[in-house]
Amino acid sequence: MKRRGILYCILLLTLSLTILLLPATPVQSAASPQQVLLLYDSLAKGTFKDGNVTELQRLLAAYSTKVTLRSLDQYEQGMLKNYSRVIMVRNEADILITNKSYIEDWEHYQGQYLHIGYNPPANLTKALQLTTDVIYDGSAELEIGQFSGIQAKVQDMPYIVASQAVKSYGQLSFAEEGLQAPYAVSKGNDTYAPYFEQGNVSTLGMAYVLKDWLHITAAPKMYLAIKEIYPFSDLQLLAETGERLYQLGIPFLASVRPVFSNTDYPAMQRYLVAMKSVQSSNGSILVNAPVVMPTISSSDHTLKGKMNDFINLLAENGLGPLGVGAEMHWSYDKEYSEAGMSFFDSVVLYPDEQIDYMEQSDTSKSFPSSLYSVPLEFLQALPTSNKVIPQLPMNTVITVDMPEDERQLEEMLQSLERNWVSFADYKQEEHQVVTDQNTISSLDGMISINGQPLSLDYTPETVDSDYRYTEEQQKSFTRLFNIQNQFFIVVIMISLLLFGGLLMIGYRLYRRKFLK
Template sequence: MYVKIKLKVTVMILLLLIGIPFSNIYASEQEPIHALLLYDGLAKGSSREGNVETMQRLLASYGIKVTQSTFDNYKKGGLAEYNKVIGIQNLDELSITNEDFINDLKIYKGDYLHIGTSIPSAVQVELNMVTNMLRDQFVKISMDQFSESRIHVKNMSYIVQAEGTFYGSIMSGNGDVRSPYGVRNDHFAYVPYYEQGNLSELAMSYVLKDWLDITRQGQTYLIFKEVYPFSDLKLLEKLADKLYDAGIPFMVSVRPVFMNVDYPAMHRYLETLKYVQSRSGSVLVNAPVVSSTASQDGLTLQTQMESFVDVLADYGIAPLGIGAEMYWSYDQQYAEYGMNFFDSSILFPNKDMRYWSRTDSSQPFASSLYSMQLDFLQQFDHNDTILQDLPMDSAITYDFSDNEVDMSKIVQTLNDSWITFADYRYGQHTVHTQANRIVSDNGLLTLNGQDVDLNDAYKNIGSEYAYTVEQEKSFAKLFNIQNNVFIVLIVVTLLIFGFLFIIGYRLYIRKYLNQRRK
C-alpha cells in the first residue's frame, strides 16, 4: 500500500514538472458513463408507450449520459464507442433486421442489456438462455420488497432457462409459469417485460443498478413544485412548519422571476423561501415555462437564469439544483444556457415538450432524482413496515396547492407513510454563476465560502410601493397658481353674494314691517 502511494506521488511530481496539471491525471474517472440506448419504436397507443422515456429518466438518476437512436438508424461500428448499450424491443411483430447491429453485437466487448422480444442470438448464447411466450395473461411481478398482481401482459417473453444472476420473479395468474424478472452475467443482461406505470418500471432500476456497476445506495426525497410568487405564501410557510414539526425534510422547486425583482411581492416571495430554508427546506430553481421557442435567445436565457440565482443568493437563499421536465436535458440550448449552472437536478416526466434545439444526447448530472408520485408506490404490496432504500435516488413529488385542506391531507399522508425521507442538503451539490458559488456538503451550506445563515429573521414586507415612476409634469406650477387664483375668486364671489343676500333680506323685512303699520 505504501509503495503504491509513493509511486502515485512520484508520478504526480513528474507530471507537474513537465506541465501536466493534476486535474487531468484522473479526468477519466470523473467522466460519466456514456450509454447508447436503442429502440425499435415508441409504441404509441400501446401499453408500452412511455417506457423509453422512463428508461431515460432512470439512467439519468444514475448519472448516465445517454445517446439514443433506433435500431434502423444504427451505423456500423457504433457499439465500439460505448461500454454500455441498451436495446428495447417494443414492437412484437418486428424483429431486428439491421445487419450492422447484429454483426457488431456478436463481437461487442462491452455490456449489453436487451429488453422485450426479438432477443438477439448473441444474447441467448451468452446467457445460455431459453425463452417462451405468454400470449394474453395476468401476471404477478415481485422484486425485492415489492410485488404487484394482475398485471395484464400480451406477447411477453419469459425465461425458461438461463445462466447468471436472477432478479425478482414473474408468475402467471394460474401459477403454471414462474420465471425470473431478469437475468445478468458479466456482460449481458435480459429483461423480458418493461412498461410504464406498474412494478416493472421500478423493478428495472434493480437490474440497471447492478448492470451499470453502481454501488452507492439511493435515497428518497420529498419535493413540492409549481411554487410561484403569486402562490399562497402564508400557506407555504404553514406547510414548512408542519413538515418541520413532523421531522420531514423537503424541497421546493420554485419558478424563477426575471422582471420586477424590486417589487414588494418579490420580496415577500424571497422572504418566504428564506423561511422555508430555515425549516429544513431545500430550494431548487424550476425551469421557466416555455410558451414558444420562435424567438428564444440562448444568451438571454442564460442571463435570466443567472440573474435569478444571483437574486436568491444575494438574499441569503442557497438554491441547490434545477427542476425541469426530462426533455430539457435532451435540448442543446436548454442544457447549455439554462441548466449549466447546476450539477444537481430532478427531471420530471414530460408533459408539454417544446424543444428548441433537440439533440440525441442528454446532459448528465452528478446528482439527479427520479421523480414519482406517492400513489405510484402505494399501489404495490410490500413486505416491510418501512420503505427500504431504492436503488436510485428518487423524489416523491407533489404540486403545491393553494387549498389548505388538500395540503393538510398531504402532510397527514406523509406522516402516516412508510417512507423515511432524506435531507437534500446532506448530499453534494454545487451551483455557480459569475458572481456566486453555492455549495452543499454534508448538511453545510456555503455561499462564496461563507456559511449560509439559516436563522435569519423574517421580515414583513409592506405593500406600499410606487409601481410606476411619477412623470415630470409640464406647467405644473402655472396650473397650481391658476387653481389658487380661481379658488380666491370663487371665495370672494361667494362672500359678495352673501353680503348682498343679507342686505336684500334686511330691506325686504323692513318693507314688510312698514306695510303692516299702515
C-alpha cells in the same frame, strides 16, 4: 558534507528515473459519467408499451448516466465501438433489423449488452441458453428486492421459460397460468429483460436490473419535494407547511419557480421572505425550470442571463439554492441544458408533461446528483407488510404539490405519517451551484456562499406594501397650470354672480310691469 550531497543527488536521480519508467496510468475523473447507447426499433406509439423508452431514459438519468438515443433506422456505422454499454429495446415482434451498418457492427461488439423485449439476438440466446414464450392477456405479480405482491395487467408479454444464466432478477408469478419466471437474467456481458412498460411493476424491476448492470454500489436515498411554488402562492401556508414538516422531523426540498422581472416589488420580497422561512425549517431550495412558451423564438438566448440573475438574487438575500428541477426533455435540449441547467451539478428530473424542444439533442446532459421523481401516490400504491416503505434501488424524490388550503395540508401530512419513510436531508450531500458572481455549495448539512457559511436561522420580517409601482413622471409648468386653474375658477364664480344678479333685477322689473 560533499559525500552526503552526492548521495542525495544519486537518490533524487534514481527516484526520477523510477517515476519516468513506470507505465503511465490514465487519470479518470470520479465525476466522469457512464455512457450508454440506447437503441430502439419502435416507440410503440398508441400501444401499451408507449412511453417505455422515455421511462428508460429517466431511470438511466437517475443513475447519472449520459445517454445517446437512436432508433435503429438512424444508426450510423461505427457507433457501437464508441460505447462499452449498449441497450436495445425491441417493442415490435414483427420488425426486422435491416440497417446493414448495425448488423455488421453487432457481429464484432464485445461490450456490455442489455436486451429488452422481443427477438433477443442469436448470440445472446445461445450464451444464456434462453427459451421464451408470450402471455397474450393476463396478470403478473412481481417480487424483487424488498418488494412483493406488486400486480399489473399485461398483454403480449414475453417471459423467460428457461435459461442457463448465472444471475436472475426478481420473480414474476402468473396465477392464471400457474407459471413463475425470473423478471430478467444475465451472464457475462449479456443481460435480458423480456418485458418493460411505463408506470407498472416492470419499472421497479428494470430499476434493479439497471443498478446491477451499471455496477452502482452507493446506497440509495429518498427525498421529499414540494412542487408548484410561485410568488402568487399562499406564502403564509408555505411557511406553515415548512414549519409543520420541521415539527415532524421531515427534511424537504422546495421547488420554487424563478422570477425574471419586477424583482423589487413587494410581492417578490414576500416570496424571498417565504423562502427564507422554508430554508430555516430544514428545507432545501431547488430552482424549478421556468415555464417556456411553445412559441419561443429559436433566436431568443436570454435564458442563461435570466437564470444567472435569479440565482444571484437568491444568494444576495441569504438563500442557497442547491439544485434545479426540470422536465426530463430539458436534459436532451442543447439550449435548455446549457442555458438553464449548467449552473447546477444536481438535478431532479420530472416526467414530461408538455415537450417543447428549442434545439433537440440525441445525447443527454448528465449530472453527478440526479433524482428519479415519483408522486406521493406511487408510495401509497406499493404493497407493504408494515408501514415502513423500503428504499427504491435508485435515489428518489417523492413529489407533492404545494397545498392550496389547510385541508390539503392536513391530508398531505397524514399521508406522510401513515407511510413510514426515512427521508434524507438534501443539503447533507455535496452540491454546487456556480454563477458569474457566486459559488453556492453544501456538504454535511452546511451551506456556504463564496466560502462563507450561510446562517439558516431566520427572524420573521414583514414587507412594506406601500410601494409606488410606476415612477412619477417629471411635470412641467405645474405652477403655471395651477394659477391658470385658480384664475378661471374665480372668473367663472364672478360671472355666475353677475348672471344671478341680472336675473334678480330682470325678475323685479318684469313683476312691477305685470302689477301695473
